[in-house]
Amino acid sequence: xxxxxxxxxxxxxxxxxxxxxxxxxxxxxxxxxxxxxxxxxxxxxxxxxxxxxxxxxxxxxxxxxxxxxxxxxxxxxxxxxxxxxxxxxxxxxxxxxxxxxxxxxxxxx
Numbered sequence: 001x002x003x004x005x006x007x008x009x010x011x012x013x014x015x016x017x018x019x020x021x022x023x024x025x026x027x028x029x030x031x032x033x034x035x036x037x038x039x040x041x042x043x044x045x046x047x048x049x050x051x052x053x054x055x056x057x058x059x060x061x062x063x064x065x066x067x068x069x070x071x072x073x074x075x076x077x078x079x080x081x082x083x084x085x086x087x088x089x090x091x092x093x094x095x096x097x098x099x100x101x102x103x104x105x106x107x108x109x
């Protein structure tokens with residue numbers, strides 16, 4: 001399923017129709033390719049198998065959304081608090097949340 005620019009109408013993900021929260025940015029979805037693109041305009045990152053999060057600030061309010069537009073702000077208060085300390089009035093961060101253990105290595109359990 002290929003997504004197009006969000007028009008404000010309900011969209012369908014995994015056969016569920018939702019009305020997206022105000023300010024939600026539909027995340028880019030990865031696709032399989034035989035090799036990564038090349039050139040100066042491309043940036044690559046490692047997939048860590050964490051949770052994809054859209055962190056959105058609009059004024060004093062910070063919200064964390066999953067890629068399926070569920071509000072996880074209360075589930076991940078440390079990330080929300082860290083985002084609230086960013087000195088910008090508004091921003092959107094599309095990233096991945098992972099858990100680091102005391103040894104500073106990723107933990108998947």
